[in-house]
Amino acid sequence: MKPFRHSLIxxxxxxxxxxxxxxxxxxxxKIEEVFSKADTNATFVLYDMQKEKLIIxxxxxxxxxxxxxxxxxxxxxxxxxxTKTVKSVDESLPYIGPENxxxxxxxxxxxxxKAIAISNVPIYQELARRIGLKRMKHYLKIFEYGNAxxxxxxxxxxxxxxxxxxxLEQVEFLKKLVxxxxxxxxxxxxxxxxxxxxxxxxxxxxYAKTGWQNAPDSGIGWFVGWIENAEGSYIxxxxxxxxxxxDAPKRISLTRDCLFALGxxxxx
Numbered sequence: 267m268k269p270f271r272h273s274l275i276x277x278x279x280x281x282x283x284x285x286x287x288x289x290x291x292x293x294x295x296k297i298e299e300v301f302s303k304a305d306t307n308a309t310f311v312l313y314d315m316q317k318e319k320l321i322i323x324x325x326x327x328x329x330x331x332x333x334x335x336x337x338x339x340x341x342x343x344x345x346x347x348x349t350k351t352v353k354s355v356d357e358s359l360p361y362i363g364p365e366n367x368x369x370x371x372x373x374x375x376x377x378x379x380k381a382i383a384i385s386n387v388p389i390y391q392e393l394a395r396r397i398g399l400k401r402m403k404h405y406l407k408i409f410e411y412g413n414a415x416x417x418x419x420x421x422x423x424x425x426x427x428x429x430x431x432x433x434l435e436q437v438e439f440l441k442k443l444v445x446x447x448x449x450x451x452x453x454x455x456x457x458x459x460x461x462x463x464x465x466x467x468x469x470x471x472x473y474a475k476t477g478w479q480n481a482p483d484s485g486i487g488w489f490v491g492w493i494e495n496a497e498g499s500y501i502x503x504x505x506x507x508x509x510x511x512x513d514a515p516k517r518i519s520l521t522r523d524c525l526f527a528l529g530x531x532x533x534x
Contacts, residue, residue: 296528300520301323304506306516307507308324308327308505309330310524312437313502316497327433329432331430332479332505334431339381340439342390343378345405346397347458348451349397351393351396354377355457355461356379358376359378359381360392363387363388367387368481368482371386372386376389378461383461409448415428437490462475472494476489478517486506487505487514506520
């Protein structure tokens, strides 16, 4: 397999981990406190787009690839729009799924705007089926999205594998999206960025997507995205080992705690 590289690695790097600290300072200690209290194995990567600097908690894990789960909805949305599989984020796709889905609100036809907000798996599976393996593989390759391996099953590869992506690769992918530098139309990138708005306040906007591999059982939990404030944009990716549903809120709470410790959120 062709070795992968993280171009962000060659930026100025602040590494925060339990074993290695290149620049010991108060911020490092605060981030360490966040994870020391969390009682979970995790990695957190943040990229400061203005200073072109990385902050990494648990560098070894940050480079390890995992199944993206529902964070793949970001790439799936981009490809669906770019290929005109859907004409807009509001074009309705049919619900083709189980009679009693994991989340009851999934069970209706809807567009990507609503589907990504409630992480509707069957809607995105239908989008993937309509895109097809050939086009999906092409775009994942030019996106340099993890190992870009779809396997042979078009509507399960981001849930069960074989596609995998690391936290560092998530940040690199999102950096291109935020800068609208992916090799697709700017219109598609702008539309997807818009539907990723997770929350907003007077002093910031948070764009993000959760993921949970093997839900509702133990697996890998994700929270990836970026925060915009008066100083600029900061891209992040967190993944954690989740033992079950009780760990699900940690994906967001740990990220919030990190952003607060770094001064990017004024209030939790």
